[in-house]
Amino acid sequence: xxxxxxxxxxxxxxxxxxxxxxxxxxxxxxxxxxxxxxxxxxxxxxxxxxxxxxxxxxxxxxxxxxxxxxxxxxxxxxxxxxxxxxxxxxxxxxxxxxxxxxxxxxxxxxxxxxxxxxxxxxxxxxxxxxxxxxxxxxxxxxxxxxxxxxxxxxxxxxxxxxxxxxxxxxxxxxxxxxxxxxxxxxxxxxxxxxxxxxxxxxxxxxxxxxxxxxxxxxxxxxxxxxxxxxxxxxxxxxxxxxxxxxxxxxxxxxxxxxxxxxxxxxxxxxxxxxxxxxxxxxxxxxxxxxxxxxxxxxxxxxxxxxxxxxxxxxxxxxxxxxxxxxxxxxxxxxxxxx
Amino acid sequence: xxxxxxxxxxxxxxxxxxxxxxxxxxxxxxxxxxxxxxxxxxxxxxxxxxxxxxxxxxxxxxxxxxxxxxxxxxxxxxxxxxxxxxxxxxxxxxxxxxxxxxxxxxxxxxxxxxxxxxxxxxxxxxxxxxxxxxxxxxxxxxxxxxxxxxxxxxxxxxxxxxxxxxxxxxxxxxxxxxxxxxxxxxxxxxxxxxxxxxxxxxxxxxxxxxxxxxxxxxxxxxxxxxxxxxxxxxxxxxxxxxxxxxxxxxxxxxxxxxxxxxxxxxxxxxxxxxxxxxxxxxxxxxxxxxxxxxxxxxxxxxxxxxxxxxxxxxxxxxxxxxxxxxxxxxxxxxxxxx
DNA sequence: CTGAAAGCGCTTACAG
DNA sequence: CTGAAAGCGCTTACAG
Numbered sequence: 001x002x003x004x005x006x007x008x009x010x011x012x013x014x015x016x017x018x019x020x021x022x023x024x025x026x027x028x029x030x031x032x033x034x035x036x037x038x039x040x041x042x043x044x045x046x047x048x049x050x051x052x053x054x055x056x057x058x059x060x061x062x063x064x065x066x067x068x069x070x071x072x073x074x075x076x077x078x079x080x081x082x083x084x085x086x087x088x089x090x091x092x093x094x095x096x097x098x099x100x101x102x103x104x105x106x107x108x109x110x111x112x113x114x115x116x117x118x119x120x121x122x123x124x125x126x127x128x129x130x131x132x133x134x135x136x137x138x139x140x141x142x143x144x145x146x147x148x149x150x151x152x153x154x155x156x157x158x159x160x161x162x163x164x165x166x167x168x169x170x171x172x173x174x175x176x177x178x179x180x181x182x183x184x185x186x187x188x189x190x191x192x193x194x195x196x197x198x199x200x201x202x203x204x205x206x207x208x209x210x211x212x213x214x215x216x217x218x219x220x221x222x223x224x225x226x227x228x229x230x231x232x233x234x235x236x237x238x239x240x241x242x243x244x245x246x247x248x249x250x251x252x253x254x255x256x257x258x259x260x261x262x263x264x265x266x267x268x269x270x271x272x273x274x275x276x277x278x279x280x281x282x283x284x285x286x287x288x289x290x291x292x293x294x295x296x297x298x299x300x301x302x303x304x305x306x307x308x309x310x311x312x313x314x315x316x317x318x319x320x321x322x323x324x325x326x327x328x329x330x331x332x333x334x335x336x337x338x
Numbered sequence: 339x340x341x342x343x344x345x346x347x348x349x350x351x352x353x354x355x356x357x358x359x360x361x362x363x364x365x366x367x368x369x370x371x372x373x374x375x376x377x378x379x380x381x382x383x384x385x386x387x388x389x390x391x392x393x394x395x396x397x398x399x400x401x402x403x404x405x406x407x408x409x410x411x412x413x414x415x416x417x418x419x420x421x422x423x424x425x426x427x428x429x430x431x432x433x434x435x436x437x438x439x440x441x442x443x444x445x446x447x448x449x450x451x452x453x454x455x456x457x458x459x460x461x462x463x464x465x466x467x468x469x470x471x472x473x474x475x476x477x478x479x480x481x482x483x484x485x486x487x488x489x490x491x492x493x494x495x496x497x498x499x500x501x502x503x504x505x506x507x508x509x510x511x512x513x514x515x516x517x518x519x520x521x522x523x524x525x526x527x528x529x530x531x532x533x534x535x536x537x538x539x540x541x542x543x544x545x546x547x548x549x550x551x552x553x554x555x556x557x558x559x560x561x562x563x564x565x566x567x568x569x570x571x572x573x574x575x576x577x578x579x580x581x582x583x584x585x586x587x588x589x590x591x592x593x594x595x596x597x598x599x600x601x602x603x604x605x606x607x608x609x610x611x612x613x614x615x616x617x618x619x620x621x622x623x624x625x626x627x628x629x630x631x632x633x634x635x636x637x638x639x640x641x642x643x644x645x646x647x648x649x650x651x652x653x654x655x656x657x658x659x660x661x662x663x664x665x666x667x668x669x670x671x672x673x674x675x676x
Numbered sequence: 677c678t679g680a681a682a683g684c685g686c687t688t689a690c691a692g
Numbered sequence: 693c694t695g696a697a698a699g700c701g702c703t704t705a706c707a708g
Contacts, residue, residue, distance in 0.1 A: 014679045019703060029704090032677060053400060054701030056391040057684045072416040072423075073395045082410045094455060097425050097435045116387040116430060117707055143512065164671035222621050260623035279411065280618055283560050283591045285598035325564050341685055352695045367688090370693060392685030395700045440679060678708085682708105687700085 002046045011035075015019065020042070022050060026311075034138055052094075056118065065306060066108060066114035067145075068098045070126030075278045076295060080125055083299025091137060091307060093120070098198045100126070104134055111141045119143060121306040123299075127159070128150045129192040140234075146305045148194045152204035158315040160301045164194050164275075166292040167322030168201025171273045172244050174207045174289070175325055178331060180243035180271055183211065186229055186255055188220035188247040195220070198247045198275060222254035242270060243330075249274035249281055249290055256284070258330065273330040275322075286328035293322045340384045340554055349373075356381070360388060373506035390432075390589060394456065403644060404452035404481075406436045406445060408464030413616045414633060421637025429645060431458070438464070439446070442472055443479060449479045450644060457481060459635075459644040465489045465497070467530040484643045484653075486636055488531045496653040498639045502532050502613075505629040505660030506539025509583050509611045512627070512662055516669060518581035518609055521549065524567055524593055526558035526585040529628045536585045552579065561591040567596045581668075587612035587619055587628055594622070594667065610667040613660075629654035631660045 007022075008015040013035060017196070020029045021039040033041075042048075056062040069077045081097065088095050096119060099108040107124075114122055115167050121144045128149035130138070135155055147159035175183050176300045185202045188195035200216055216223040216232055229244065230278060246252035252274025264270045266286050274281065277292035301318055308315045328334075346353040349375060358367045359377040362591040369377075380386075390571075405422050406414040415516040419435065426433050434457060436448040445462075452460055459482045466487035468476070472495055476483070485497035513521050521538045526533035537553055544551045554570055567582065584590035590612025594604060602608045604624050612619065615630035639656055646653045666672075 005701080016681095016704080017677090018680090025703080030677060038708075049450075051395070051701055052455055053391055053394040054684090055703075057389070057395055058688085058701075058703040060684070061705095062391060068683080072420045075413060075617075078410040078416045081435070082437050085410075085435055089451075096432050097419070097423055099420050114429075117390055166683060231356075250618075250621070253618060256624045259622060278618075279413075280588075280591060282590070283595060284622070285595045306559075311592050332694080343685080353686080354688080354695060354697095355693090361687075363687085373693080389685055392700090393687075394700085396685075396687040398700070407703060582700090620687095680707090682703105682705090684703085685700105687698105689698090690696095692695090 001051075004048070004050065006037065006046055007042045007048050009258065010046060010319035011019070011038045013039060021056070023204060028335075034136040044057055053101050055122050062118045063093055064117065064119045064222050066095055066096045066110075066117070066119040066122040067116075068100060068110055068122060068124045068126070070100050070102050072097075072099050073279060076276060077125060080299040083117070083296035084123055086166055086296075086301055087300040087303035093301060093303070093306075104130070107134075108137055111138070111143075113142060115143050121309065123148060123302045123306065124157075125149060126205040128161075128194045129189075131191070140253045144309050146302045146309065148302050150197070150317075152191075156318055157211070158305055158309070160305060160318040160320065161194075162293045162298065162320045162322050164322070165201035165204065167275060167293065167324075168198040168247075169205045170201075170322070171275065171289075171291050172202050172205035173209075174326060174330065175243045175271055175273060176205065176211070178271065181211060182214070182239065183245055183313045184229075184232065185213070185215040185226055186244055186246040186251050187215050187217045187299035190217060192220075195247050202245055202311050218251065220248065220251070222250045222257075224288060225251040225254040226258055230261075233258065233262065243267075244272050246272065246274045247317065249276040249278045249288060249291070250302045252288055252290065252329075253284070256286075256288070267328070267330050267332055277325055281325070282327065284329075286333070289327040289330040290324045290325050292325050340386045342386070342388065344384055345380045345386050348384060349376045350629065351377060355587045356412075361393070364455075370526045379396075392399065399458050400433055400456045402434055402455065402457045403431050403641070404434045404436060404448075404460040405446055406452075406460065406462045406464070408438050408440050409599065410437050414614060415463065417633035418637040420492060421634035422461055423637070424634075424640055425641035427637040429641060431641070431644075440464075442468070443592075444471075446475055446499065449476070449481075452489055453479060453481050455558040458557070459483065459647065461486060461644065462495075463487060466499075466532045467527075469529070469644055471643070478515040482644070482647050484640050484647065486640050488535070488655075490529075490531050496647070496655055498636055498643060498656040498658050500631045500636065500658045502535035502660070503539035503542070505613060505631065505662075506536040506583070506585075507543045507562075507664045508660070509613065509627075509629050510540050510543035510545075512664060512668060513581045513583060513609055513611060514543065514549070516609065519549060520552070520577065521583055522567075522570065523551070523553040524582055524584040524589050525553050526589065528555060530558075533585050540546040556589065558589070559603045560588045560595075563589040563592040564596055567593055568599075571596065571600065581605075582610050584610060584612045585627060587614040587616045590628065590667075591622070592624055594624075594626070605668050605670055613631055615663055619663070620665065624671070627665040627668040628659045629664050630663050634657050
């Protein structure tokens with residue numbers, strides 16, 4: 001492979017000059033224009049690309065950023081990962097991926113691993129369900145960190161998340177506006193701030209409409225959601241829900257299954273709306289109404305924050321808006337396949 | 339941070355000895371047992387972890403492996419990525435992720451990028467749809483490579499893939515055994531070997547059963563699959579299909595939508611089976627029969643191959659079996675929610 | 677504006 | 693079995 005020395009020789013300068021021309025130091029070193037041109041020429045001719053290993057060792061930064069995700073198989077995270085990856089690439093950074101499989105001990109392991117790998121920063125998604133003890137463990141990590149999702153307690157790291165409360169308000173208001181009066185919220189575990197915020201948004205909208213709140217907390221799995229909703233729909237004093245706002249699309253699909261198994265027509269007997277807008281939502285029959293979150297942008301913003309952090313600039317927590325997607329499961333057929 | 343020098347001083351040895359104890363060289367250098375113990379003790383006490391940057395520079399290997407995926411948002415690839423990541427971690431390797439978004443030019447860019455990053459090897463998934471020209475471009479990449487999925491033409495790199503032909507045979511045979519006589523294959527683009535192999539397996543099984551083959555080729559998107567299947571079902575000489583074998587679950591979900599929109603009952607009027615077993619398949623109503631592929635293992639085996647390659651051992655192409663999952667969309671209700 | 681030189685933290689022949 | 697030393701390919705004060 002070709003090294004900085006080869007380029008220096010070809011351009012008739014020292015390796016220091018080559019480095020100055022080819023490496024964008026934070027405070028740029030002046031180089032004469034024609035010298036710089038000669039260097040760039042030589043580099044191009046030799047097809048030189050500096051070794052990130054050597055550069056990292058000398059400059060004490062690896063150009064690597066670590067991305068911790070709770071579960072790559074959950075359709076939510078690949079979108080975030082794609083956003084992180086794309087923006088990182090634009091910033092000449094590479095992304096090391098770490099999959100904790102939902103186990104918090106693995107998160108700790110990975111933090112050490114990434115630290116040992118000398119990553120420049122860590123983007124931690126799934127921090128929405130960490131408890132106080134676990135968040136304290138995080139403190140021992142010396143690497144700059146950005147969180148995706150709002151952590152349960154106040155921490156020193158900046159975070160970017162979507163406005164779950166507002167998204168849930170939109171979903172609930174949509175049901176109300178379509179004439180629904182008994183809206184059940186099929187919630188996820190409130191130990192996750194995401195789920196808690198969605199439940200809060202549901203309550204906001206229910207109160208504004210002067211209706212009665214009726215929330216069922218599940219563990220977030222479709223299986224558990226199915227069971228709990230089935231039980232809730234068993235007769236008990238005539239109070240029959242006419243709509244379900246599920247905290248996630250996976251729970252909404254469980255709700256659709258409950259409706260199908262009880263021969264309830266969707267949306268006339270029971271309207272169903274989810275949250276997330278997974279790729280399949282529009283393909284189902286009935287197609288699933290939901291709230292779309294800008295998952296890709298979540299990842300991109302996280303990288304922006306990482307860069308601002310590195311530059312010593314102040315970083316504000318950021319909240320991104322979610323968007324209502326009204327489909328057949330709340331308003332019936334009408335559009336074409338899309 | 340603590341360096342190898344700190345450990346050497348603490349243990350009363352030279353840094354060479356520390357390196358020999360702590361770094362598993364290919365051909366291990368002898369060290370006296372008690373010396374080794376002293377070193378390990380010191381390292382533990384100081385919480386030393388060697389810099390991958392320095393190690394990589396000196397030993398000319400980065401401990402990084404590049405993973406190229408066509409589309410992280412496609413539910414298939416995160417599972418592969420998870421398998422790669424997990425096995426890599428066991429092997430002390432880190433995974434750099436590269437998302438080509440289905441654009442082949444981006445693949446070329448990424449190859450150069452990963453090469454510049456000095457990755458030890460590249461795992462390339464999505465090579466099933468590369469044409470001869472693109473495969474030639476790949477040759478210019480000097481990094482050892484392992485492919486996931488069978489490439490269209492013979493190449494120098496080993497690959498691991500699932501037995502798509504056999505899986506398609508299983509799916510089709512399942513329909514035949516359940517009394518279906520007119521089975522349509524809703525195929526994906528045959529430029530992808532995956533899709534071509536599934537179509538071949540379909541034909542195998544159809545011929546064995548002495549039935550007539552009836553394949554519709556789509557571009558693989560649910561939208562296109564929907565349109566083409568709709569058109570196929572429009573009356574033309576009384577030949578009404580009683581079953582669809584879709585090349586992917588996404589196409590199968592489009593087939594379910596067609597059935598719903600034409601008021602065809604699944605499975606009595608039309609049985610539907612897919613391929614892939616995406617996480618939602620079991621949650622749909624009717625739940626989707628499909629063929630499960632060991633995507634996670636695909637990734638793990640790829641890393642095994644990388645290691646064998648690095649050790650100079652011979653590497654055989656590997657074929658993993660897929661498994662039939664019979665659910666409501668072919669055999670009707672009967673089981674409970676699962 | 678340019679260069680000589682020290683140093684980043686390791687590995688690995690070479691010599692003993 | 694152990695160590696002194698060269699070297700991996702860069703960056704960056706320091707001096708001019």
